[in-house]
Amino acid sequence: MTHTPPEDEQPEIVDEVETSRAPLLEHLTELRSRLIWSLLALSVATIGCFFFAQDIYEFLLNPFARMAQEIRGTKLDFIYTAPMEFFFAKLKLAVFAGIFVAFPFIAWQVYAFVAPGLYKNERGAFWPYLVLAPILFSTGAAFVYYIMLPMLARFTVGMELTDSEVANITMLPRVADYLSLVMALMLAFGISFQLPLVLTLLGKIGVVSSEGLSKGRKFAVVGILGFSALFTPPDMISQILLAAPVLLLYEIGILSVKMIEKKEAEREATSAAE
Numbered sequence: 001m002t003h004t005p006p007e008d009e010q011p012e013i014v015d016e017v018e019t020s021r022a023p024l025l026e027h028l029t030e031l032r033s034r035l036i037w038s039l040l041a042l043s044v045a046t047i048g049c050f051f052f053a054q055d056i057y058e059f060l061l062n063p064f065a066r067m068a069q070e071i072r073g074t075k076l077d078f079i080y081t082a083p084m085e086f087f088f089a090k091l092k093l094a095v096f097a098g099i100f101v102a103f104p105f106i107a108w109q110v111y112a113f114v115a116p117g118l119y120k121n122e123r124g125a126f127w128p129y130l131v132l133a134p135i136l137f138s139t140g141a142a143f144v145y146y147i148m149l150p151m152l153a154r155f156t157v158g159m160e161l162t163d164s165e166v167a168n169i170t171m172l173p174r175v176a177d178y179l180s181l182v183m184a185l186m187l188a189f190g191i192s193f194q195l196p197l198v199l200t201l202l203g204k205i206g207v208v209s210s211e212g213l214s215k216g217r218k219f220a221v222v223g224i225l226g227f228s229a230l231f232t233p234p235d236m237i238s239q240i241l242l243a244a245p246v247l248l249l250y251e252i253g254i255l256s257v258k259m260i261e262k263k264e265a266e267r268e269a270t271s272a273a274e
């Protein structure tokens with residue numbers, strides 16, 4: 001015959017469930033609130049950027065068009081072949097620029113959400129990554145703007161055929177195609193320039209080591225070349241222009257992880273001595 005404990009001695013299962021449920025609901029409510037604020041910030045930034053979309057487009061067009069005019073001697077013409085093509089190109093550009101403008105606010109929302117769950121030293125370590133990520137992304141985008149686009153213009157305009165006895169072959173790029181190309185290149189380079197940051201973070205939490213990264217260098221080279229072929233135009237110049245700095249950034253990542261390992265070893269030695 002089983003003994004049933006008195007009602008006041010039975011474990012309060014319901015109370016434990018309610019206790020664990022309340023923080024979860026609070027976190028979900030906070031997450032929803034921060035997502036809403038982030039989307040509102042992105043929407044406001046996108047609307048604001050739309051009024052300057054044509055100026056932004058001309059800014060992105062400048063290095064390519066200027067180099068093309070220098071080679072041709074005449075101004076380069078861009079076309080659109082659908083009635084609403086240029087409008088949707090400007091709308092797409094407004095969203096792209098809005099992400100850049102709203103990123104500091106969105107990044108702050110991310111930090112404010114995760115910060116309560118971090119220790120003080122972890123919060124201090126999180127800030128540099130939050131600040132360096134947009135800087136490295138902007139560096140990659142600037143690399144595209146100042147180096148990649150002029151070289152791409154020189155390569156593509158150089159293929160024009162204007163002295164043929166049969167027919168002239170000239171480039172008439174579409175506004176949407178050019179914007180898609182610039183956005184793809186800036187995203188590819190911006191993400192690629194995050195490599196040292198990602199490797200440093202992985203090294204800090206012990207996922208990778210400098211020795212392992214050094215041994216895996218040949219696999220990294222193959223992966224970087226494949227990434228370059230996937231995210232750049234189908235010409236060797238563009239692929240080399242992306243692969244070369246990313247390989248350099250990989251080496252910088254190895255050195256960064258090695259420095260972290262050295263500091264960690266010194267900290268452990270100090271703790272052992274005490």
